[in-house]
Amino acid sequence: MTxxxxxxxxxxxxxxxxxxxxxxxxxVAHDIEDFGAEGITIHPRPDERHIKYQDAxxxxxxxxxxxxxEGNPIKSFMDLVLETKPTQVTLVPDAVDAIxxxxxxxxxxxxxxxxxxxxxxQRNNIRTSIFIDTDAKLIEAAAKTGTDRIELYTENFASxxxxxxxxxxxxxxxxxxxxxxxGLGINxxxxxxxxxxxxFKENIPNLAEVSIGHALIAESLYLGLENVVKxxxxxxx
Ligand SMILES: CC(=O)[C@@H](O)[C@H](O)COP(=O)(O)O
Ligand SMILES: NCC(=O)COP(=O)(O)O
Numbered sequence: 001m002t003x004x005x006x007x008x009x010x011x012x013x014x015x016x017x018x019x020x021x022x023x024x025x026x027x028v029a030h031d032i033e034d035f036g037a038e039g040i041t042i043h044p045r046p047d048e049r050h051i052k053y054q055d056a057x058x059x060x061x062x063x064x065x066x067x068x069x070e071g072n073p074i075k076s077f078m079d080l081v082l083e084t085k086p087t088q089v090t091l092v093p094d095a096v097d098a099i100x101x102x103x104x105x106x107x108x109x110x111x112x113x114x115x116x117x118x119x120x121x122q123r124n125n126i127r128t129s130i131f132i133d134t135d136a137k138l139i140e141a142a143a144k145t146g147t148d149r150i151e152l153y154t155e156n157f158a159s160x161x162x163x164x165x166x167x168x169x170x171x172x173x174x175x176x177x178x179x180x181x182x183g184l185g186i187n188x189x190x191x192x193x194x195x196x197x198x199x200f201k202e203n204i205p206n207l208a209e210v211s212i213g214h215a216l217i218a219e220s221l222y223l224g225l226e227n228v229v230k231x232x233x234x235x236x237x
Pocket of ligand 2: 070212
């Protein structure tokens with residue numbers, strides 16, 4: 001079974017645009033869980049342009065499913081995660097000024113750094129995941145860091161699928177097979193949508209979790225949040 005973790009960054013973007021508390025992030029997260037999602041994901045960025053560090057502290061007490069916090073393990077992020085103790089931390093090597101996450105880890109170059117931070121999180125009973133591309137050597141190096149899981153960075157798959165290139169799934173299938181052999185759990189995310197999720201799920205063995213935000217919130221403008229969450233759950237069965 002593949003769990004759906006809904007990324008609520010865009011709800012915070014909308015809220016922040018007026019400076020008040022509409023929409024209420026905690027209520028939306030609560031409702032998303034009631035609609036059947038098995039997790040809530042946030043990606044607090046250092047400039048707090050959407051999720052604020054305080055949101056992570058507040059959500060810690062209200063999320064009833066799996067709580068996943070994503071980000072680059074700079075000191076302030078590490079402190080926040082160690083304070084809030086989510087179910088999972090997903091490490092993403094994003095630059096401060098990146099519009100969105102745009103690359104996976106070079107797990108060869110950063111192996112000992114990743115090993116250190118992963119140990120720190122695991123000592124605190126926080127499951128770890130590393131955002132990564134499909135290259136076999138990077139996945140082998142990820143296994144050496146001791147991480148529990150990897151998150152396959154699916155932007156390339158999504159954009160190729162959109163152009164009709166279904167072969168773009170191949171490196172992801174191979175990466176998932178290798179990761180499973182190496183004992184790694186497999187997550188995936190970035191630009192997954194109602195259009196591509198079923199094909200992705202059908203071709204990725206042992207897919208534990210997908211985190212989806214941008215498309216899911218955009219689709220909800222037309223179809224409604226409850227419907228959309230249920231449509232994803234149906235496609236992930
Ligand atoms: C880690 C990842 O894949 C991202 O998709 C991210 O969580 C989205 O962040 P933004 O909402 O800031 O684009
Ligand atoms: N880890 C990926 C994520 O949380 C959501 O990415 P996106 O659906 O907003 O591209």
